[in-house]
Amino acid sequence: MKLGVIGCGKMGTALVQGAVKAGAVTAEDIRGCDPVAAALEAFTAATGAQTAADAAEIGATCDTILLATKPHDVAAALKLAAKGADGQPRLVISIAAGLTLTTLQDSAPENFRIIRTMPNTPAMVGQGATAFCRGANTTAEDAALAMQLLSSVGHTIEVPERLINAVTGVSGSGPAYIYLIIEALADGGVKAGLGRADAIKLAAQTVLGAAAMVMETGLHPAVLKDMVTSPGGTTIAALAEMENHGVRAAMIAAVDAAVRRADELGGS
Numbered sequence: 001m002k003l004g005v006i007g008c009g010k011m012g013t014a015l016v017q018g019a020v021k022a023g024a025v026t027a028e029d030i031r032g033c034d035p036v037a038a039a040l041e042a043f044t045a046a047t048g049a050q051t052a053a054d055a056a057e058i059g060a061t062c063d064t065i066l067l068a069t070k071p072h073d074v075a076a077a078l079k080l081a082a083k084g085a086d087g088q089p090r091l092v093i094s095i096a097a098g099l100t101l102t103t104l105q106d107s108a109p110e111n112f113r114i115i116r117t118m119p120n121t122p123a124m125v126g127q128g129a130t131a132f133c134r135g136a137n138t139t140a141e142d143a144a145l146a147m148q149l150l151s152s153v154g155h156t157i158e159v160p161e162r163l164i165n166a167v168t169g170v171s172g173s174g175p176a177y178i179y180l181i182i183e184a185l186a187d188g189g190v191k192a193g194l195g196r197a198d199a200i201k202l203a204a205q206t207v208l209g210a211a212a213m214v215m216e217t218g219l220h221p222a223v224l225k226d227m228v229t230s231p232g233g234t235t236i237a238a239l240a241e242m243e244n245h246g247v248r249a250a251m252i253a254a255v256d257a258a259v260r261r262a263d264e265l266g267g268s
């Protein structure tokens, strides 16, 4: 496989860096292009990959293309890649929020096989959460390749396309919600007298540990919450405040807003 990356920004770099680190692809088999020189430099420094002049060169030289531009740049990038491919078939893995398989296929030649994914930035450290769905003309080998590449950087599932925007709302955008929670949790610690660095480490490790408990015990989060919550103790006092301030409703509304925005980006 020759993997071409069109758009070497935050997510393209995070995914490729994670996949190289995991040994799923070797840097010599990857080339990236980006009109922003600083982005391309950061990408090659992080991944060890080669560069290409533009999407047309990627289309001409790579059988598998990771399409990682912003959604509004996707159609132009695909057209350039198709020009370079000059009739040769290609597998395209898109990570663009909102853009449907139909929209992507409409901007590409018929022999471009499309896989639509929604990864997240923790892929950079091998802790990603990704879902993908595939276009009608993809093969079982294409799906296996996408699964291998994406699962090298974290937990990956295949879903029907109608659920991809829900995945965007939970795990695609989700790391940002959790960073906000970590920052706020640390702020609470600083208010109570902890140094900033200690507070951030304690907050982040608490999120990491709580997530590991959910994944490793398989217990419902409510059961794990009850294990922390002593009758008349500190935790129930804090949880009551969280409920008073609508944290649960705020999280559901946040996911809902992200899903609606992904729908809008896709034109529905």
Ligand SMILES: NC(=O)C1=CN([C@@H]2O[C@H](COP(=O)(O)OP(=O)(O)OC[C@H]3O[C@@H](n4cnc5c(N)ncnc54)[C@H](O)[C@@H]3O)[C@@H](O)[C@H]2O)C=CC1
Binding pocket: 006, 007, 008, 009, 010, 011, 012, 033, 034, 035, 036, 039, 054, 055, 068, 069, 070, 071, 073, 076, 077, 095, 096, 097, 118, 119, 120, 121, 172, 173
């Ligand atoms: N940032 C995130 O956490 C996630 C982002 N995504 C999706 O990933 C995509 C990229 O997002 P980011 O990495 O955050 O954006 P970014 O702005 O960091 O990267 C996009 C890059 O594409 C480049 N680009 C634009 N047109 C190009 C072209 N014709 N050829 C080559 N490169 C071109 C830009 O110069 C830029 O460096 C978006 O579609 C987004 O919806 C998906 C999941 C998570």
Ligand SMILES: O=C(O)[C@@H]1CCC=N1
Binding pocket: 097, 168, 172, 173
């Ligand atoms: O904010 C965004 O639109 C992208 C998609 C998911 C995460 N970042």
